[in-house]
Amino acid sequence: MxxxxxxxxxxxxxxxxxxxxxxxxxxxxxxxxxxxxxxxxxxxxxxxxxxxxxxxxxxxxxxxxxxxxxxxxxxxxRLPHFPIESVPSHGSEVQSEHFVPLRHAAAALDALRWLADRIQPHLHVCELRTMAADDLWLSPTQGEDVLCIAFTWQKHPEAVAALLPDLEARLAPFDGRPHWGKMSSLDGDAIAELYPRVADVRELIARADPDRTFASAFGERVLRA
Structure with missing residues (x-):
């Protein structure tokens, strides 16, 4: 064949x-x-x-x-995106940063997309990173792993302050916790819902600082302490 x-x-x-x-x-x-x-x-x-x-x-x-x-x-x-000895980012800026449970990461980012047209004119850069859970009372990663959504804004503090309530409302269904040292519109009542150990923090402050030596307007606003 x-x-x-x-x-x-x-x-x-x-x-x-x-x-x-x-x-x-x-x-x-x-x-x-x-x-x-x-x-x-x-x-x-x-x-x-x-x-x-x-x-x-x-x-x-x-x-x-x-x-x-x-x-x-x-x-x-190599690990940091800005050299340690340099001025981070642009220098002339304001910042906000929120932490959402990692299981809500995709849904939280989708929610923020609806604000893209309002965010873009004021934005330098947005940074996303994940952080591991811990058990510290006031840690934004308390309880579970999180996605950090960080915005480095142009130095438009009034415009950013006007935008933040809507941005934080978008993140509210996902328990978005704000960074303690950056811009946020959340008050003590909203913070208390996000941090289950806030009552313990208030009790500790009252016991350790009965004369209010270390009291501040910021502490009173966000911790009611």
């Missing part, structure tokens, strides 16, 4: 959202040129050819930003 050679059939190259997966060549964010994907980068390394990267991935460190060029350095110069 005569053997008939059948050429091997290649699977078609797939496209997802306009990206050619076979070879994994894709555009960088600026659309200026194609950037090699992981498979092509490996072939370039084996062949000893240089690998082109997106411009944002090649930035060296400077006085205000941590290096993003893959260079080796001590952990304290």
């Amino acid at each position: 005569e053997h008939v050679h059948r050429p091997r059939r290649r699977s078609p190259r797939r496209r997802v959202l306009g990206v050619r997966l076979h070879g994994l060549r894709r555009r960088d964010q600026r659309g200026a040129r194609e950037v090699p994907g992981p498979r092509r980068r490996r072939r370039h390394r084996r062949a000893g050819r240089p690998v082109r990267r997106s411009p944002a991935a090649r930035l060296p460190g400077d006085g205000h930003h941590t290096a993003r060029d893959g260079s080796v350095g001590p952990w304290w110069d």
Whole structure:
């Protein structure tokens, strides 16, 4: 019986959202040129050819930003996004920061998207990070792991103060706790609902400082103490 050679059939190259997966060549964010994907980068390394990267991935460190060029350095110069010895972020700014349980992360971010048109004109940058749970009485991570939603705003304190009540109302269904040292519109009643040990804190303050030596307007507003 005569053997008939059948050429091997290649699977078609797939496209997802306009990206050619076979070879994994894709555009960088600026659309200026194609950037090699992981498979092509490996072939370039084996062949000893240089690998082109997106411009944002090649930035060296400077006085205000941590290096993003893959260079080796001590952990304290690579983990922070702002160098320790520098002025963080822009310097001329105001900030707000809220902590929501990690299980609510996606829903909380979706809720904030409705305010995007009001947020954007006043925003420098938004930072998202996760933090592990602890059992400290006034810790924003008390009880469970959280997503931190941090906004670094342009120095528009009046506009940000006007926006915060709506922003915090959006986060209220997800028990969004504000950062103690940043802008917030929440008062003592709202804070008490978010921190189950507030009553213990008030009792401790009354016992340790009966003469109100360390009392302040801020403490009275947010802790009712």
